[in-house]
Amino acid sequence: MTTSGERSFRIAQEVRSHAASGRRVGLLHAAPLRPDSRIAPEIQTCVRRGLASVVEASEKGTTGLLLVHGPSELDWPRKPLAGIRAEQAMLICHQIADYGVTRISQRLGVGVQWAPTNPWLRDAAPRNLKLMPDDHRPMLEALPPRSSPTRRSRARIGWIAGEGLPQPPDTEKAEIVALDEAQLSQLSLDRLSLLDGLAYFPAPEGVQLLDTVVLAAAHLGVAVAAAPWLKPHYKGVAVYCTPEEALSRLIAKASRKRPTDPVQPVSHPPAGSRQRPVMFVASNGVGVGHVSRLLAIARRMDPRLPLLFATQAQAVSAIERLGFLAEYMPSASYVGGDFELWDSWFRHDLETLVDAYDPALVVYDGNNPSHGLVGAVATRRDCRLAWIRRGLWGPLSSPFIDNSRWFDLIIEPGELKGQHDDGITARRRDEAVLVPPIRLLDEGELLTREEAARRLGLDPSRPSVLIQLGAGYNRDVVALVDNLISVLRRVEQLQICVAEWINGTQPLNYWQGVSYLRGYPLSQYFKAFDFSVSAAGYNTFHEIVNFDLPTIFIPNRHPSMDDQAGRSSHAQAQQAAFELDESELGDLPDLVNLLMDGKAREFLAGNTRSLHQSNGGADAARWLTQLHMAAQ
Template identity: 30%
Template sequence: MRVVDVLDISDFRFAGGTAASIAEEIAAQAGAGWTTGLIHLNGPLVARVTGFNPRITEQLADGSARLLIGHDPVRAAITLIRHPTVLDQASDQLPPITTEQVVVIVNSTMIAPDGAREFDPARINRLVRQRFGLDPLWAPLSSRIRGQLLAAGGDLRLIADDWVNVIDARSWHVEHDAPAGDRPVIGRHSRDVAAKWPRERAELLAAYPEDGSVEVRVLGGARSARAVLGSQLPDSWRVWEFGTREPREFLQGIDTYVYYTDPRWIEAFGRNVLEAMAAGVPVVLPPVFETIFADAALYAEPAGIQEVVRSLHRDTNLWLRISEHARATARRRFSRQVHVDRIQALSGLEARTPQAGGEQSGHSASRLRGTPATRAADERPKLLLVSSNGTGMGHLMRLMAYARRATHFQPHVVSLSQGVAAVGRLGMSYEYVPSAAGLGMDPSSWQPIFTDRIGAVLRRVRPAVVVFDGTWPYNGIEELRSTHPDPLWVWSRRGMWQPGRSRDQLKKAAWFDAVIEPGDFASAGDIGATASAPAVRIPPVTLLDEDELLTRHAARRELGLPTGGRIALVAFSGGAVEDVTSDTAAAIAACRRVGLEICVTQSVVAPDVALPDDVHVINPIPLATYQRAFDVAISAAGYNSFHELLRFGTPTLFIPKRNSALDDQGRRARWAADQGWSLCAPRVSESGTVPMLAELLEHGDEMIAKVTAMDPGNGAVDAARLLTDLHRGRT
């Protein structure tokens, strides 16, 4: 029996306000000393294949919450189901749960702008009774959602007070002076969907003028606004895409927050509005928001918006009064303590001393905690992913990239890599099988151990498809294939082998039903054994997509790095100790000479290297999440680092690893340099590296633009589609 104080059931892939609200409540629960368990259900509102929201992932890593996977029973004092649609679509995936109270939190509109219902409350009631043996309490975020629930009828037990979003107002505080420019600067931050903008051209321009009388700043994209305007966006508008700037940083640069949407859209609460208030930015809203924010905001119909904006701009005292009142309201009515109080009232839990990890921040995202292997509760066919033990984590990361997108399957990972705990961070089950080197054994003595362990996994998991990622299929695979003929077997085999090496290994393709070759940006320069070998070739594979990376400000904050100035990433791992030490020392010296702060990685699979006290040391997995923190990089040219750094826009000096057994890092790095995408050198020297860093700082954006122009997209999607098609073809 797994026991927690609070059990949160939701789709933890949600972006924007929903994820932020879940994360704030988890933080509040941890601050009260309560344990939190998370059960993830894939809901219908997140159509895109993606991983957990980074904020939730961080909290799993630092111990604020615990991911509960599998069918073992769970007991909780109170269970929170955030958004009824997740239960509507996947309640059969829940393990047995014993709980004193179930609360269904309705944090978005029940009625879509076209009039369609997102869910049926009566059906959700029935599902809760079936799964928990209790009648749930319904918790609308606002009076607007409460009205929808009441209008729906049925036997719904509504909580007395709305389940308002909460916020840590201190973390949103910014130093903000009253408007001083010649014209007001107004802004808004939201996802770029049509419902989040006024639907009529006149109303949109009343809120966000085109005549230059105000400067309009938009965070979140404005394609929907352009569709309404029927032309290019006005010159007086500045637009940033969703996730490209930290909201707190954005709010510091505006005078007034103006938020107007399609009048048919019922905004459940408006977390973006609360964030603006916590930052001390006066807010102008449609009158329908008054039941939520009362006198903490200003209200106007479209025709009167600009008069309110102008009055704030010309009256400094008024601006300051509204700003401070907004901050005070955020602290008083929407603090984390509000959430602690309501949990206490509903469950009887008493706040106690916070447990270890409950309030950690800063480097917390870099401390990885895995999830033990366990049998999942759903009925999808099983996908077994087996990775070899390379000197880095490329094999493992590729398999995770496939698994995240192969939603047709239930994945389980078996790895010889000591970094396998990274799998648990993405909510997948895993187990570790030590390699021959890890056990200090010769390969012939170790082989029976490998065959026995993988055979036991095959009998227990009973996969429909097995994917092995490595350049050297172990002999035990042939034996396992003969004793376990039911699964389809797939070899994921990276290219760019050193010329003249390991050609005999390609004969082992006969053991597999299919061979996938993850593409390489430098494939045109590949002259190794795989260049002409039969395979299904897909675009280059990365674990993440660009929209999953943190903004520059957020990445630096999470890593504990300075928010200002230029920072270089130095990333050498998996090489000989003397090489890594020499290259790192020279890179540090060169970075100092061009005025860069230095951040060095220490991979879980790399040797420790002594570093100066003023060098920042990080170990986040996956590193790409934080890549926007860095202005330039000096890196080895392994498959993962090469493709992540180029695909996600970091100007890079590649230093090929000198002792690579098979991976042709030198040819990969030289090919990219020949295209003008990056720079490369055989080794790092202080005198030789300084001018290269200067060139990257001056021309790096031009180099990266060339990569963006030819990037065919993430091949992980193609691999997932191939695996699904193979299985469906078999069945």
């Protein structure tokens, strides 16, 4: 039961089939265990759902039917089946070595039948063995396909790869996904429906076939191309051709398979049903943008759905203040050291949380959907996986960008209309559902000018400016704020307030006569200010534009950041804001003087009003509710 991939798929399908027929199913692991052994996720799911119970080797019991998979792999000297008394016993043979186990009837205390899994193993069986009349084929349940609301521009073809198998083709005609043993062990069986086609060309002498993978894929509506010698075995479920012909045959069949109408989102789960939770997983960025977008969506989910957060950002208190349960997992950047080692730890801890809370949906916001993240969730056949993937990456990429193929849903929060984007996500936009910009707060949730000023110790009758330049992880915020304050202090009566991020690298309380805005979310205080000087991170930018706060943007141009300069320059081109480079602040005094003029501020605010869009958090919540319902 610790062998992931084909073997665990087959056993799990048998468990589900027998349980559906009303039989009680017990699972006993009788093979040797390694220190790192673990029960395969597909089988874990069966146990968690009450379809089977775990039997210890020391227990005694009786059963109507004993199924022994891979008898040559059992730890016979330990006598793992000594306590089991069976009316019938069937030995399921996955390889020729399985026929070599001796004294089986004496070991089990009952007559046995041998069940080869394919015709070639049947031909290789010793003549003195009593074989089942038919091959032991996978038991396929009614696997619901994972429908996608998007239509890819290229077919996604899974190519079963490994030693002795033909290499996947190098082509731009389709997205080729190499499915070796390691990759298959990271997936649930029904996740094969995220493919458009599957190619399988094992060597003729190979007798350990991936029957469950191939037949389940076909059952899910995935086109299958296979080696001609497999036709007597798989019959009409595949097209039979050479590896060189497979790609064109699968692309042709995949084009006929794809849906023509997008799935329409729904907003409410069925009443009265038991609701498994939604788990929001926030990456740790240089600010709290990932957390803020997920909170924006969570606040707009159906209130009947239980929600929780697993965050790498140091923002647990902010999440909890908004009424959500939060678990903290230190990020790779916080821990330091080797990323792969951290990622293996991250997978272990995330799996522990998924086991404990049993979410039907995991929603990730971040730039690096690592193998640990995907492996922790994509192996679970009754848990969906979604990615909130902000665009405008600029020249950035991610070594894990191709893991997008294993997400059931990708939502891209929008930018201002007309925003140019030539980043990697723009080139993969056919994977995603686009929604308007996502914001944590709506207009009606902002404090009035009088109340916001009172809480900050400001005089609402005097002009005030907010400086909000980010957490300071990759930018010398202190020096930049110091330069800004030296200019702003020249303006008579102007009140200066500096925003401090909840996960900032250091306090910014160095300047006398300056107010400080601490807490979360910052935008609830925007009406206290006449204008701001700000970075152009996604959340702050869209809050500024939608809440009509006249602003001088000083984008963070660090190579690790998204294209803040592109975002702020587009706003300036729309005459909705000003943009300055932090290395060229010579125009700052003139811009500040201009923004002290109420008519100038109203001109900018009038232009931002023309750029308003609805809050995409509500749209994202509807899409995620639909996905959650599919996993219930």
